[in-house]
């Protein structure tokens with residue numbers, strides 16, 4: 001079968017067509033014939049070597065997946081060949097207390113599709129069957145191919161970690177990015193007041209359409225214009241929730257946080273490290289919560305909520321898998337607004 005992968009880390013040009021044997025499902029596993037995937041920051045980090053983790057080469061990236069169940073292993077129930085599915089993004093050891101209680105994301109041996117194992121830039125992908133979700137037919141395969149990672153992590157950040165409540169205010173950093181956009185749409189649908197933060201003037205208008213009540217230009221300095229603007233917008237109080245997929249300096253975030261507020265962090269593209277003023281932190285009774293991925297159960301709940309509220313992904317570009325390098329270039333140029341979809345169409 002065909003896949004796009006890389007034998008060495010580097011620029012988009014390292015992505016090559018690779019022939020690999022089709023995986024066969026073991027007990028409690030299934031294989032999915034991939035219809036669509038989409039480009040996530042994780043794909044870029046893996047390809048460029050930016051994760052700083054050790055992994056064997058060649059590697060096949062790709063965390064999002066929509067497709068059709070190809071083969072079902074022994075012991076699998078509730079999923080059949082031919083089912084239309086998406087996959088959650090993370091699995092654990094399968095045996096620990098967290099895995100057995102549906103919190104695989106908290107397993108100490110967590111692994112992510114396309115990161116620790118080969119992902120959806122391959123024609124056929126093997127996953128533990130519990131990761132497969134049969135979503136509503138109201139979503140097209142194209143839409144489904146760009147939802148799992150961004151939707152589920154945004155859901156976990158807002159619902160599970162921040163315990164967002166209607167009427168609260170959420171600041172969303174990197175609002176025009178994959179998870180930022182889903183966080184914005186989910187927050188709006190949850191009845192939150194939304195302050196979207198972006199680096200690009202050009203993204204202000206589409207962000208407004210996507211649900212931003214206010215838009216603030218990114219400026220990470222601790223006493224800068226961004227903080228003043230947020231404080232003005234919140235009557236001097238700050239926001240209850242900060243959703244941070246980029247790694248804004250933590251003291252700058254605390255400066256914009258209301259007393260008792262929650263900062264949820266799940267990315268480091270702006271800053272891998274950040275120093276924390278412990279005094280400012282506890283004087284505000286602040287909470288800082290890390291999130292990576294979400295469980296299959298959470299993805300399922302997120303889909304139900306998204307469908308009920310009419311949330312659809314914004315797709316900016318659709319390319320064949322053979323043009324994955326171009327898709328990576330586009331993603332890194334930040335010129336697009338919305339997801340970059342990759343279609344498996346070989347012959």
Ligand SMILES: [Zn+2]
Nearest residue numbers: 093096099107
């Ligand atoms: Zn486990």
